[in-house]
Amino acid sequence: MTAKEIIKPENLVYTKTKVMTDVPMHYCPGCSHGVIHKLIAEAIEEMGIQEKTIGVAPVGCSVFAYNYLDVDFQEAAHGRAPAVATAIKRLQPDKCVFTYQGDGDLAAIGTAETIHTCNRGENIVIFFINNAIYGMTGGQMAPTTLEGMKTSTCPYGRNTDIYGFPLKISDLLAELDGTCYVTRQSVHKVGNIVKAKKAIKKALQNSMDGKGTSVVEFVSSCNSGWKMSPHKANLWMEENMFAKYPLGDLKDTEKKHYGQ
Amino acid sequence: MTAKEIIKPENLVYTKTKVMTDVPMHYCPGCSHGVIHKLIAEAIEEMGIQEKTIGVAPVGCSVFAYNYLDVDFQEAAHGRAPAVATAIKRLQPDKCVFTYQGDGDLAAIGTAETIHTCNRGENIVIFFINNAIYGMTGGQMAPTTLEGMKTSTCPYGRNTDIYGFPLKISDLLAELDGTCYVTRQSVHKVGNIVKAKKAIKKALQNSMDGKGTSVVEFVSSCNSGWKMSPHKANLWMEENMFAKYPLGDLKDTEKKHYGQ
Amino acid sequence: MKVMEEIKLMKGNEAIAHAAIRCGCDGYFGYPITPQSEVMETLMQEKPWETTGMVVLQAESEVAAINMVYGGAGCGKKVLTSSSSPGVSLKQEGISYIACAELPCLIVNVMRGGPGLGTIQPSQADYFQAVKGGGHGDYKLIVLAPSSVQEMADFTVLALDLAFKYNTPSMLLADGIVGQMMEKVVLPPFVPRRTEEEIRQQCPWATTGKVNRKSNVITSLALQAEEMEETNLRLQRKYAQIVENEVRFEEVQCDDADYILVAFGSCARVGEKVVELARNEGIKLGLLRPITLWPFPTKEIQRLAKQVKGFMSLELSAGQMVEDVRLAVNGTVPVEFYGRQGGVVPLAEETLAALKEKLVK
Amino acid sequence: MKVMEEIKLMKGNEAIAHAAIRCGCDGYFGYPITPQSEVMETLMQEKPWETTGMVVLQAESEVAAINMVYGGAGCGKKVLTSSSSPGVSLKQEGISYIACAELPCLIVNVMRGGPGLGTIQPSQADYFQAVKGGGHGDYKLIVLAPSSVQEMADFTVLALDLAFKYNTPSMLLADGIVGQMMEKVVLPPFVPRRTEEEIRQQCPWATTGKVNRKSNVITSLALQAEEMEETNLRLQRKYAQIVENEVRFEEVQCDDADYILVAFGSCARVGEKVVELARNEGIKLGLLRPITLWPFPTKEIQRLAKQVKGFMSLELSAGQMVEDVRLAVNGTVPVEFYGRQGGVVPLAEETLAALKEKLVK
Amino acid sequence: MAKFKGTVVVNTDCCKGCELCIEACPLKILGMSHHCNSKGYHYVELKDEDACIGCASCGYVCPDACLTIYKVKL
Amino acid sequence: MAKFKGTVVVNTDCCKGCELCIEACPLKILGMSHHCNSKGYHYVELKDEDACIGCASCGYVCPDACLTIYKVKL
Amino acid sequence: MKTEIIIAGFGGQGVLSMGRILAYAGMLQGKEITWMPAYGPEQRGGTANVTVILSDERISSPVLQQFDIAVVLNQPSMDKFEPRLKSGGILLYDSNGMTRKPKRKDISIYRIDATDMATEMNAPKTFNMIVLGGLLQVVPVVEIDKVMLGLQNTLPERHHHLLPANEAALRKGMEIVEKEE
Amino acid sequence: MKTEIIIAGFGGQGVLSMGRILAYAGMLQGKEITWMPAYGPEQRGGTANVTVILSDERISSPVLQQFDIAVVLNQPSMDKFEPRLKSGGILLYDSNGMTRKPKRKDISIYRIDATDMATEMNAPKTFNMIVLGGLLQVVPVVEIDKVMLGLQNTLPERHHHLLPANEAALRKGMEIVEKEE
Numbered sequence A, B: 001m002t003a004k005e006i007i008k009p010e011n012l013v014y015t016k017t018k019v020m021t022d023v024p025m026h027y028c029p030g031c032s033h034g035v036i037h038k039l040i041a042e043a044i045e046e047m048g049i050q051e052k053t054i055g056v057a058p059v060g061c062s063v064f065a066y067n068y069l070d071v072d073f074q075e076a077a078h079g080r081a082p083a084v085a086t087a088i089k090r091l092q093p094d095k096c097v098f099t100y101q102g103d104g105d106l107a108a109i110g111t112a113e114t115i116h117t118c119n120r121g122e123n124i125v126i127f128f129i130n131n132a133i134y135g136m137t138g139g140q141m142a143p144t145t146l147e148g149m150k151t152s153t154c155p156y157g158r159n160t161d162i163y164g165f166p167l168k169i170s171d172l173l174a175e176l177d178g179t180c181y182v183t184r185q186s187v188h189k190v191g192n193i194v195k196a197k198k199a200i201k202k203a204l205q206n207s208m209d210g211k212g213t214s215v216v217e218f219v220s221s222c223n224s225g226w227k228m229s230p231h232k233a234n235l236w237m238e239e240n241m242f243a244k245y246p247l248g249d250l251k252d253t254e255k256k257h258y259g260q
Numbered sequence C, D: 001m002k003v004m005e006e007i008k009l010m011k012g013n014e015a016i017a018h019a020a021i022r023c024g025c026d027g028y029f030g031y032p033i034t035p036q037s038e039v040m041e042t043l044m045q046e047k048p049w050e051t052t053g054m055v056v057l058q059a060e061s062e063v064a065a066i067n068m069v070y071g072g073a074g075c076g077k078k079v080l081t082s083s084s085s086p087g088v089s090l091k092q093e094g095i096s097y098i099a100c101a102e103l104p105c106l107i108v109n110v111m112r113g114g115p116g117l118g119t120i121q122p123s124q125a126d127y128f129q130a131v132k133g134g135g136h137g138d139y140k141l142i143v144l145a146p147s148s149v150q151e152m153a154d155f156t157v158l159a160l161d162l163a164f165k166y167n168t169p170s171m172l173l174a175d176g177i178v179g180q181m182m183e184k185v186v187l188p189p190f191v192p193r194r195t196e197e198e199i200r201q202q203c204p205w206a207t208t209g210k211v212n213r214k215s216n217v218i219t220s221l222a223l224q225a226e227e228m229e230e231t232n233l234r235l236q237r238k239y240a241q242i243v244e245n246e247v248r249f250e251e252v253q254c255d256d257a258d259y260i261l262v263a264f265g266s267c268a269r270v271g272e273k274v275v276e277l278a279r280n281e282g283i284k285l286g287l288l289r290p291i292t293l294w295p296f297p298t299k300e301i302q303r304l305a306k307q308v309k310g311f312m313s314l315e316l317s318a319g320q321m322v323e324d325v326r327l328a329v330n331g332t333v334p335v336e337f338y339g340r341q342g343g344v345v346p347l348a349e350e351t352l353a354a355l356k357e358k359l360v361k
Numbered sequence E, F: 001m002a003k004f005k006g007t008v009v010v011n012t013d014c015c016k017g018c019e020l021c022i023e024a025c026p027l028k029i030l031g032m033s034h035h036c037n038s039k040g041y042h043y044v045e046l047k048d049e050d051a052c053i054g055c056a057s058c059g060y061v062c063p064d065a066c067l068t069i070y071k072v073k074l
Numbered sequence G, H: 001m002k003t004e005i006i007i008a009g010f011g012g013q014g015v016l017s018m019g020r021i022l023a024y025a026g027m028l029q030g031k032e033i034t035w036m037p038a039y040g041p042e043q044r045g046g047t048a049n050v051t052v053i054l055s056d057e058r059i060s061s062p063v064l065q066q067f068d069i070a071v072v073l074n075q076p077s078m079d080k081f082e083p084r085l086k087s088g089g090i091l092l093y094d095s096n097g098m099t100r101k102p103k104r105k106d107i108s109i110y111r112i113d114a115t116d117m118a119t120e121m122n123a124p125k126t127f128n129m130i131v132l133g134g135l136l137q138v139v140p141v142v143e144i145d146k147v148m149l150g151l152q153n154t155l156p157e158r159h160h161h162l163l164p165a166n167e168a169a170l171r172k173g174m175e176i177v178e179k180e181e
């Protein structure tokens, strides 16, 4: 059987979802952002909520998310996406509203907005791309940078005595009464990708159902910032990032007695 | 024995410490701020660290703390005291540096500074006066305002669906790797006052010893904001505030296996 | 009796809140600060979410509040925030974003004495910040300066109308006097909030959900300089139009004036009294009160400059608007300044004395 | 060969970092943002805490960074921060506090195209923010505009010296070109950091611990308006002194000029080329380059205005400094403007064409 | 158990009449004066000079540090 | 166990040659082309047409959504 | 006609609300009015004052240097505002807690022992209404029935049972005010 | 003498560092220099370019409209900078991946197949040194030994073993550059 014979609409098993535009993405080769974009787009398509979804892009590498995800979008100032999303959702409660934020955006400059949005239990989803670095600006230290990890602003490795500790912000968010679902996922392998998509869908559904704030953290790689090949970056991530940021649900209010 | 006979230096058991100035305080009658000021001043005097102590005052009712506590002081912008203190301590590591902050200052506008200062483990002390309200500006809702509690911006009572939940920020701070000591105290009764002073001293000692960040929360009353007499406010606090903000140590790195 | 019922006695800050509810605002986002906390307090007291459906939210900070305004305005909603000087400084990044994304909204600054934490007493020393641009980049706000409680109400409505007319943020630049003072006020009529359908029609650019159209994007970013220059040129064209159409001012006894006092907001109230006092002494003084601080009544000043012997700007500052008066007069007659700072309000008597010393020689 | 060794090739941003270490800075506090992240990166690479003892800290935000600068400066330490346009907008509240508390420090703004998120390309559209006051209240920064990598180094030292001379914050207003460009530079000599004893002497007001003196307080608050007015009057007196003493500018072929181009920073580099081109065509053009944007070389412009037929301000903006040129010229000769926006840099050729069209008729 | 006798000196100028010391006194021997100080506050007085045991409870709780307590062992 | 045959269509214009799909393919049958696309990237190719089982692993992991996978049950 | 009034005392004496009632009554009478408080964190003690202007014409500045009438309810207010009365102006004061009498000779001075009366009437909250009664007895800048109408309009329904006590206080104030010298 | 040079290609081709080496060598030769990159988030692909000016006198604008020399290493750069060469200027390009040849007749055009040569030499990292060699062969704006001295001064010690390979690449570039037409 030749390729030609196989390539028929009825045999299609995987292709780009329509909720993604045809604009080529500006990300570096192998960047996790692309995979996460795809998953969010697929979830939106599968849930049939493209018309009622409004995204909020951060300042960070994913600043142009609106060019790739074909839903209405607002581009927020650095760190303020949760505040922007709060207003969008409060003023249009029937919409499905999410933010998409990097670790610098969400866990450094945007700490106050993140915490208070979660504490108010805004019915939005926060997609949190934790690549342990400031990708956009050329690889500076992020709050989530691992101990000993080298970045352009800790070129000799993060020394916790000087720069403080890797911040597990999702753990803090899980403590807040306003969050209903806090989970940590990754997208470096097929199995993880499948799980991550489930988490995304659940989170979006929570927003529609008014259950409170959902936070989906993606432990991600930034091969450019880490100065590794994409594949090496994935391996390094598995070995080092997962130890500090273990995958799995941190909170799910549907499950009783979680984490007690 | 007449009063005159008793009033002699050698019979003195209690008086204003010299680390407090003679300037009359601007606080409302019965405000907790005054008692806490006294305790900090007494601790500084007893520890003999007046010459090396630098305080950072917030924006809030205690903005004028520097008029009453006779140590060097900086008055920080609203919410930024921890950032100010960070620089003071890093640039003068031999000094004992503390911030004095209200719940609006520390847990609303200053959330990011508070969390990151604690996460960096700056060797400072944060005195956190949690009176569940914005006293200075006339009694608006604070992040720590209790559910159902009335303030000028939730005149029908804090509805958590709209305004979010009382934020137990000290619990979050205790989770951070940079804090060494997080405790919750009150100053409404003699017994509590004695305990509170111990906590203050321990925290100041930690700053000198470079153990990391110490946070001393004072569950306090704001009788003006709460619209009660000072005494009623204390009773209300005992009944309502302590349930949400129970007194005691949340973290003390000297104790092993704390809170696990 | 009908009319009587409509007249109310209230503070300027309260008037803003009532006017916002009545003109169909969709949302308010703010953070307490003296001397304007009554705006949010009144809204919370009125709880419009139970009547008109307006959302009122106390944000965690001024930064959060202005970015909530961005989010709400991006949905085509009628939204506002209010603060006072230090809080407005914190909003500067957000304001720059809003201006660049061309979102309509209202920012209220009830100014207090600065710099720094300063005092809570009235000031006008944020004039430069408001009209020259406290945030980064070339942008302008439509800046209205109310001088009475009535205008606090009226200009809330007007500022929002102008914001939507030009898709641009507007600002009410008030001060502690107009904010805290009570006067009679006739509140604007109730206008229902726009429906989602109406918003989709009036604001086709808004993020209302991608239904039967391309997706809408609210952004102020352009990596390419050329693209960003296009954005800037579009903004500048819009600003030129606003300068053309929207200058507003009030004149008191300017017709026969030999000298003109220029003053806005609460200072203009003092200015009126100065005119009375001066005229009593036979000095032909007039008052020009810019209502729009940007666009500034440059042409009117140029016109008056041909007739008068000099101008004096009266401000609660070290002299800021006086620069715009000078730019307008462009050297043809003397332009002097008198002001008080840090929360002190000049009295009519001392102002007249200054006028005589500096100008009427 | 000695001299050769001292000449280095580096970016303007790197030059700031090296100069800061060498002139004995005690602390740097910043947050990454293009096009100036190399300032902090260079400092981190150099790790001066192991050599001079200088503290370098990446803050959680620009707001935190400027307040760390407040804290450090309040201790009498030599501290600086750097950022670019959106980040500098966020610092406005902090800057206003620092100015009011009269603390010496340096704020670097390597401007990029705005408003909003804008572009990372060079711009000068934060001129108003820097010289008129982006924060609230009446305050001024000493604003220096470097136009070469050498000046990035030199003015870092100078700006800090002036800051300490007047106890006031100063600003380096650079842009993406001077920040990113590499040129030859001779770095300033190493100066040791001041000892605690020296700081106690030179900055008796600093919070160095209450030893044998009254307690020191750094604050910008005064509840009473009268007290706050006193603070303001003190500031204004200081500013008057700075205007008197610290105006700096450079002139290129102004002596016989018929027309003057006014341009600062990287635009002045373009301006130099315009002068060349114009002179080639027989147009007697000179260049006035304000080095201090505040205090502005008003007097020099007034002097030149008596000699020339007109001025043109050349800026990477929609026209901001041109207002200060107009205020100086005060109507005596025409003042025109040419500029590009949003990150686009005007070319010498197009600038000359504009000059000919607008001025040389 | 040793008996003590104490007394309290009130800085009437800085007292704000908050009554917290009155509540804190185990013997309930403090009370408000009918007079006002220059700030318009009624200030506190030791109503029963003889009963005071100098326990300083009043002093501890006073927010304005108005109270000085002396005691002697009887 | 049913056998599948699949194939992969590469959008060579958008491929950035990150090689993640190459790593993800259980059969290791993807590889880099010697050619570059207009952006200067070497792009990916299905090196062994016959071996592909259409499992779509490559598609899932591709960050740039360049891969379309078809498969038939044999 | 324009009347420029300052009312000043301690925070908690009801200074602002007294001014407000006056202004509201003026409004009901069809006058132009401004009510301008010296605002601030009053709840933290200190002094409070409010400038009320009642006029038949448009009012220019709400902030004044000099006043037609000063109602002063504590010593600091007496010290501050006695000198700022216009010649021929009216000073009304409560003697309670005052350490010195007014000094000026070119003004009319009235005393009202409102603190004592309020204690006597066992209605400390009506203190400011007693003072207002005294003021209106001396200068009837607004009509008493407008004051009562104003109270009725502005007091929440649930407090309407307090209206008679307030009226009584007003009347009592009118009775007990005394001209000095 | 002033030489205004643009070097342009894909991010990753070593465009900026090639410019830097050139500038550094110029500096060692006592020239005035500016090195001005089109900066931005280069790491995320796209094109990169840098303007290098070498001059005997003070340099005015570091940002130029027209150039004496253009080194273009991909098609977009060719499209962008060929038109901006001064008449009589020099264009040097690598043919790899180019879809069209330069069109102008009033300039001198040189080709260097540096991509192929780098692959052949099994030293892809020296690509830009090959190009630089070609450039210096065509126009000796700086001396080769200054380039090598520059490399030595700027490369960290631990990379000094790479110096010979770089020199070889430089020399190879000088060999293989070809004038077109």
Ligand SMILES: Cc1ncc(C[n+]2csc(CCOP(=O)(O)OP(=O)(O)O)c2C)c(N)n1
Pocket: A058, A059, A060, A061, A062, A078, A101, A102, A103, A104, A105, A106, A129, A131, A133, A134, A135, A136, A137, A142, A222, D031, D032, D033, D034, D062, D086, D087, D090
């Ligand atoms: C107010 C402000 N500060 C700083 C910046 C510069 N900046 C842009 S993106 C970024 C951080 C990006 O890191 P992260 O959020 O982790 O996203 P990533 O790029 O890693 O996906 C910063 C600091 C900015 N644009 N605005």
Ligand SMILES: Cc1ncc(C[n+]2csc(CCOP(=O)(O)OP(=O)(O)O)c2C)c(N)n1
Pocket: B059, B060, B061, B062, B078, B101, B102, B103, B104, B105, B106, B129, B131, B133, B134, B135, B136, B137, B142, B222, C031, C032, C033, C034, C062, C086, C087, C090
């Ligand atoms: C930037 C800024 N925002 C707001 C304010 C106004 N403000 C002053 S104090 C305060 C809150 C005080 O509450 P809290 O911190 O709880 O202290 P408390 O007065 O209760 O002791 C606010 C919002 C300000 N001064 N600056």
Ligand code: SF4
Pocket: A026, A027, A028, A030, A031, A032, A033, A061, A131, A135, A136, A221, A222, A223, A224, A225, H043, H044
């Ligand atoms: S810099 Fe990092 S996060 Fe940004 S696009 Fe590249 S790989 Fe992705």
Ligand code: SF4
Pocket: B026, B027, B028, B030, B031, B032, B033, B061, B131, B135, B136, B221, B222, B223, B224, B225, G043, G044
């Ligand atoms: S308002 Fe509250 S916190 Fe402030 S001084 Fe009064 S009682 Fe204390």
Ligand code: SF4
Pocket: E006, E007, E008, E024, E025, E026, E027, E028, E029, E030, E046, E051, E052, E053, E054, E055, E056, E057, E058, E059, E069
């Ligand atoms: S010292 Fe003790 S007994 Fe005496 S008055 Fe005070 S509390 Fe009462």
Ligand code: SF4
Pocket: B030, E010, E014, E015, E016, E017, E018, E019, E020, E021, E022, E043, E044, E061, E062, E063, E064, E065, E066, E067
């Ligand atoms: S506690 Fe202090 S302020 Fe309060 S009544 Fe007693 S002495 Fe006075």
Ligand code: SF4
Pocket: F006, F007, F008, F024, F025, F026, F027, F028, F029, F030, F046, F051, F052, F053, F054, F055, F056, F057, F058, F059, F069
């Ligand atoms: S579909 Fe599966 S087998 Fe085929 S190339 Fe992709 S990963 Fe390999």
Ligand code: SF4
Pocket: A030, F010, F014, F015, F016, F017, F018, F019, F020, F021, F022, F043, F044, F061, F062, F063, F064, F065, F066, F067
């Ligand atoms: S994963 Fe996608 S972008 Fe990467 S090499 Fe494969 S097809 Fe190309």
Ligand SMILES: [Mg+2]
Pocket: A102, A103, A104, A129, A130, A131, A132, A133, A134, A135, A142
């Ligand atoms: Mg990141």
Ligand SMILES: [Mg+2]
Pocket: B102, B103, B104, B129, B130, B131, B132, B133, B134, B135, B142
């Ligand atoms: Mg509080």
